[in-house]
Amino acid sequence: MKTVRAGLVTALVLLACAVPAQAGAGHSAEDAGDSWLMLTVSHGGTRSAAQGGTMLRCDPPGGDHRHAAAACAELAAAKGHVSDIPKKYVDCPEVFAPVTAHAQGKWRGRQIEYSGTFSNTCVLNARTGSVFALDEA
Template sequence: MRYFPTTLRSALPALTALPALTALLACTTPAQADAPPAGVRPGDTGTSRLQITVTPQESRTAVPRTALLRCDPPGGHARAAEACADLAAAGGRIDRIPAKDNTYCPMVYAPVTAHARGEWRGRPVDYTETFPNRCTMEARRGAVFALDGR
């Protein structure tokens, strides 16, 4: 005769039902769709969502601005379509977005830190860079960090 402690003896019925419960859950869980979202090329899969934050560094009263940039379809950002196009052209790499030509920024030191975290078509994104001012940030990184809609 086997001896089981009282706590284990009371758990035996639940432990024997566990495989059946796991099989039941596996059968009732909906399957994921095989087709990628509209606008996604065949090699790209997954979502495109980035939490964008722009934080002024020199002001104690300034509040960081944030937005959730969604692509496929664009939304959640003042210039979502333009930001998604910039990201698509750079393959989701923010540091590879080409700088705008013919943009002249004032030489005013008002540093801002740009941060983006999330996923671009299923690949993780975590980007942080500090710029001397907002104009320089937008000139170098396109519409991704242009949260005010200008």
């Protein structure tokens, strides 16, 4: 009887240790598990209401975003601030075809809201990296 009881106690201890380890495998608010953005880019001066947007999830990078890994890496380096993504020095055409970019969601548990209007898509991508590169394959 003592052997059975010792076996049960051992099994319960092992089970109790396994459950917190499984729960701990999740992510805290400090991790990217709470990082997602709904992104829209509209051409012209106003945002299209019909445009559903693109979901970017980080951890693991995914969602509907074609360049999720690069966008998540750039956001991580900028601590979730789109405006702090390093600007690329690119020769963009001097064509006025305004685009408005909007991001709303969470970065590591913190609410994020970003909006910016740029003279064209080239300038948008040079200023925001891969985050709003939604139309490129």
